[in-house]
Amino acid sequence: MSTTPGLLRPHLGSFAAVVILQVIGAVAGLAPLLAVVELGRALLSPGPADHGRVWFVVAVGAVGLLVRLVFTAASSGIGHLLDGRVQLEFRRLLAARLGQVPIGWFARRRTGELAKVVGEDVSAVHPFIAHTPGELVSAFVVPLVSLVYLFTVDWRLTLITLIPVALAVAHVPLMMTASRLREQKEFDAAMGRISNSVVEFVRGISVVKAFGGSGRAHRAFVTATDEFADSFYRWVHGLSAIAAGMQLALSPPFVLLVVLVGGTALVTAGGMAPADLLAFLVLGLGLTAPVAALGHGFDDMQAARRAVGRIGDVLAVPPLPEPANPAVPRGHRVELRGVRFGYEDGHEVLRGIDLVLEPGTVTAVVGPSGSGKSTLVRLLPRFFDPTHGSVALGGVDLRELDARELYRTVSFVFQDTSLLRASVAENIALAVPQAGLDDVVRAARLANIHDRILELPRGYDTVIGTQAWLSGGEAQRISIARALLADAPVLVLDEATAFADPRTEQALRRALATLEGERTVLVIAHRMETIADADTVVMLEDGAIVERGGPAELLARNERFAEFWSRGGQAR
Numbered sequence: 001m002s003t004t005p006g007l008l009r010p011h012l013g014s015f016a017a018v019v020i021l022q023v024i025g026a027v028a029g030l031a032p033l034l035a036v037v038e039l040g041r042a043l044l045s046p047g048p049a050d051h052g053r054v055w056f057v058v059a060v061g062a063v064g065l066l067v068r069l070v071f072t073a074a075s076s077g078i079g080h081l082l083d084g085r086v087q088l089e090f091r092r093l094l095a096a097r098l099g100q101v102p103i104g105w106f107a108r109r110r111t112g113e114l115a116k117v118v119g120e121d122v123s124a125v126h127p128f129i130a131h132t133p134g135e136l137v138s139a140f141v142v143p144l145v146s147l148v149y150l151f152t153v154d155w156r157l158t159l160i161t162l163i164p165v166a167l168a169v170a171h172v173p174l175m176m177t178a179s180r181l182r183e184q185k186e187f188d189a190a191m192g193r194i195s196n197s198v199v200e201f202v203r204g205i206s207v208v209k210a211f212g213g214s215g216r217a218h219r220a221f222v223t224a225t226d227e228f229a230d231s232f233y234r235w236v237h238g239l240s241a242i243a244a245g246m247q248l249a250l251s252p253p254f255v256l257l258v259v260l261v262g263g264t265a266l267v268t269a270g271g272m273a274p275a276d277l278l279a280f281l282v283l284g285l286g287l288t289a290p291v292a293a294l295g296h297g298f299d300d301m302q303a304a305r306r307a308v309g310r311i312g313d314v315l316a317v318p319p320l321p322e323p324a325n326p327a328v329p330r331g332h333r334v335e336l337r338g339v340r341f342g343y344e345d346g347h348e349v350l351r352g353i354d355l356v357l358e359p360g361t362v363t364a365v366v367g368p369s370g371s372g373k374s375t376l377v378r379l380l381p382r383f384f385d386p387t388h389g390s391v392a393l394g395g396v397d398l399r400e401l402d403a404r405e406l407y408r409t410v411s412f413v414f415q416d417t418s419l420l421r422a423s424v425a426e427n428i429a430l431a432v433p434q435a436g437l438d439d440v441v442r443a444a445r446l447a448n449i450h451d452r453i454l455e456l457p458r459g460y461d462t463v464i465g466t467q468a469w470l471s472g473g474e475a476q477r478i479s480i481a482r483a484l485l486a487d488a489p490v491l492v493l494d495e496a497t498a499f500a501d502p503r504t505e506q507a508l509r510r511a512l513a514t515l516e517g518e519r520t521v522l523v524i525a526h527r528m529e530t531i532a533d534a535d536t537v538v539m540l541e542d543g544a545i546v547e548r549g550g551p552a553e554l555l556a557r558n559e560r561f562a563e564f565w566s567r568g569g570q571a572r
């Protein structure tokens, strides 16, 4: 919430213009009504009508109408321009912040929630900026001006005319009782749950269908809708009597009735001029309409406030701190010292890791599923910062390193490979967009995916995700090619068990074999052939290193790793 005033500050001028133009327009809109009243007075009073005066009044009314049209249009135009600018700014800020948060942060967000913030919530500021302020201000100003005028006509009938408004306002405290507010909260929460479960239901629909689990998976959605229906009923039920009372009080027939009864009494007994009654009939109705607008306006404001709150939450996610004076790494030795990390408080996934990766060596991480292998290797491209200890590259803590320098130095192939909706060649050349097709093809050959690419409808120009779909293993081979082409000195590979087919395996080994020179390689391999080629094997169990050494050495030791090996890499 604190971000809103700051975000709007540069636009205060336009914002004020929106409000002021709206108010002038609304007040000018009273002129035609007053003209009607004055016309009535002129024409109904005894004796011949004063033609000059009549035409003057008509002219004033017409000018008022014109001013109203022009000013409200201008206000609305500026408001919508401002709204567009502010929404763009919100989205830019969100995009910028999302570019700075730890990559790992996304893994824990529901995509539905994030999409809602960037899309719907940003759009929800529209009424807040383009409509509501002007409307709310005119809702106060117009009745105020009318009241002043009516008081000058007849203060007694003015008070009588205010009876419906007073009755309506008397209902407001009833809407704000603790239980009403609680119902409103419940309603909002139920609304939130329903949109989450819809998104999740749709996202998971293929799994749900495939496993015939419409029972269980569907239940979350059904429960959410039931809860929503319940709280909606309670909310509406609580409000309906109050709302009905308010509506009745503000309804034109009731207002007319009050004015007519009061006016007739004053004309017959109080000595009020009958022509004056016209002023109350014309303007009296105008007193109540804004009260209704106030209700809607506040609803919109509330909705916008909540939306802006959620936007603020995303903007408040601490970005990965960037060093003010980035250090320059010396060499490509990677060193993890006392590294601890947990995704959630109180549950450590890595429990004190000390590990040195020497340039020119391949280190294989092995261990049972869930032991923390992927988590460990994700620290190298700084998806997360460790909660304790440090990860250093060339003697420099990753936190002291410029992000671009880091991504130039460390390239990675992960289990959950994601390819972009772009051509195969663009996907491979992601890190080196200026690479020629020759280089792309060479990398693809090394990664054992070249032949498959040639089978695609448009070869290297095939757009993935629209013209062709690749299997998990194929996608991973593309990302191996990508990493090879990037030619970074530090390479991190997380081979997926599921894709560990012979061809991907072969691609991985070939890739590793061709890496000459001083490359630092950290690989999570599931196949014994890859592990056997490694210089060092690190056995991870439950977030801690339980054994390390050369593969032959560890086999000879005949302990944890030997057992792991004898099971073919499938630990317990």
Ligand SMILES: Nc1ncnc2c1ncn2[C@@H]1O[C@H](COP(=O)(O)OP(=O)(O)OP(=O)(O)O)[C@@H](O)[C@H]1O
Binding pocket: 107, 108, 343, 344, 349, 367, 368, 369, 370, 371, 372, 373, 374, 375, 376
């Ligand atoms: N994004 C996440 N949020 C919360 N917990 C996570 C997240 N990713 C992994 N974990 C947890 O951290 C632990 C280690 O997971 P990790 O993915 O590092 O294991 P792994 O050794 O790579 O397993 P596998 O061999 O199956 O890939 C697991 O208990 C897992 O539930």
Ligand SMILES: [Mg+2]
Binding pocket: 373, 374, 375, 415, 494
């Ligand atoms: Mg893993």
